[in-house]
Amino acid sequence: MIDSLTKNFLKFQAKTSPNPLSLSIKKAKGSYITTTNGKKYLDFVAGVSACSLGHSHPKIISAIRKQSKKYMHVMVYGEFAQAPAVNFCKELLEMMPENHEKVYLTNSGTEAIEGALKLAKKATGRSELIGAYNSYHGSTHGALSLLGLENQKKGYRPLLPNISFIKFNEKKDLEKISTNTAAVILETIQGGAGFILPKFEYLNKVKSKCEDVGALLILDEIQPGFGRTGRFFGFDHFNVKPDIVVMGKGMGGGLPVGAFTASNHLMKYFEENPKLGHITTFGGNPLIAASCLATLRELRDSKIIDQIESKEKLFRKELEHKKIITIRGKGLMLAPILKNSKTVNDLIYRCLDNGVLLFWLLWEKRAVRISPPLNIKDKDIKKGCKIIRNVLDKI
Numbered sequence: 144m145i146d147s148l149t150k151n152f153l154k155f156q157a158k159t160s161p162n163p164l165s166l167s168i169k170k171a172k173g174s175y176i177t178t179t180n181g182k183k184y185l186d187f188v189a190g191v192s193a194c195s196l197g198h199s200h201p202k203i204i205s206a207i208r209k210q211s212k213k214y215m216h217v218m219v220y221g222e223f224a225q226a227p228a229v230n231f232c233k234e235l236l237e238m239m240p241e242n243h244e245k246v247y248l249t250n251s252g253t254e255a256i257e258g259a260l261k262l263a264k265k266a267t268g269r270s271e272l273i274g275a276y277n278s279y280h281g282s283t284h285g286a287l288s289l290l291g292l293e294n295q296k297k298g299y300r301p302l303l304p305n306i307s308f309i310k311f312n313e314k315k316d317l318e319k320i321s322t323n324t325a326a327v328i329l330e331t332i333q334g335g336a337g338f339i340l341p342k343f344e345y346l347n348k349v350k351s352k353c354e355d356v357g358a359l360l361i362l363d364e365i366q367p368g369f370g371r372t373g374r375f376f377g378f379d380h381f382n383v384k385p386d387i388v389v390m391g392k393g394m395g396g397g398l399p400v401g402a403f404t405a406s407n408h409l410m411k412y413f414e415e416n417p418k419l420g421h422i423t424t425f426g427g428n429p430l431i432a433a434s435c436l437a438t439l440r441e442l443r444d445s446k447i448i449d450q451i452e453s454k455e456k457l458f459r460k461e462l463e464h465k466k467i468i469t470i471r472g473k474g475l476m477l478a479p480i481l482k483n484s485k486t487v488n489d490l491i492y493r494c495l496d497n498g499v500l501l502f503w504l505l506w507e508k509r510a511v512r513i514s515p516p517l518n519i520k521d522k523d524i525k526k527g528c529k530i531i532r533n534v535l536d537k538i
Contacts, residue, residue: 252391253281335505338472461528
């Protein structure tokens, strides 16, 4: 029976798919979500990689409460010095390559993508942007223009002009990068395509080609960033130094946020000719910045990231099953691949009935998303995987 909250959700909120999961949420804590009817769900999704430290982490709650007693929004971004944002930017840059000296804070990952694209065009004086097939960078017009799946954007044209695409991990396609190219934008690990990792020094080859022609390399770390792969940023695994890094999701500890970083030389292009080259009202909001800072410090100062590799191994061990063809991804950004989309749908809905929350990936219909809180306990990994195996036995 549908409760009143779900009825009103379906009636008053715009939907993004014909049949949303429609769980009626009462509370969430740690790695569990509880619905209004009292049923608990083990969360293997973490808000689609956004809740890095799980739900209602005490250090995040404390930081938000403490800041709320001082002040909330006081001025548009970039005009006032506000301690949560300033301290977060300072400590974030300590985790970045040395060529990253400034942070631009935004409201979301897709807004950060927009800023990064604008910055690349302004700094290079060029208009061509190159993305990858099967990529996903967000749903705003600029990000959508670089989305690498035509069916997803054909209803929204015209989009940005001078857009080209290359095949991820395909070396010969790098010849498309030329002196007309402002930037190449890639996900460090392709998300919607099925958690595809770069191979054979691919990212460094892209970076080298960009340097040869004077283009910039933008890496989208919105999903792999902030510890999800077992390093603070996904690109840390691949020894590459991007010109611009875009981030979001897990950096806010469950609150909406985005950012992009670059050198001081690049960021100054937003300051003049014209002034206000990229502006935002709520980017750097002190409540959200306080949550970001608490999240960063907990990830940096605890052993959570150090334990990601062992948690990945545990997942891979516990998910050995004849109906799982392979498991793609890295760290706690994992995608078991099944034989077809029907099996995926059956698994997700039956696990939901059995108290485990899984989800889909955007483009790879044979994949199941597993992206739990980074601090998930081993016993919960084993519990959830056992339920997954039992469900697969019955499909």
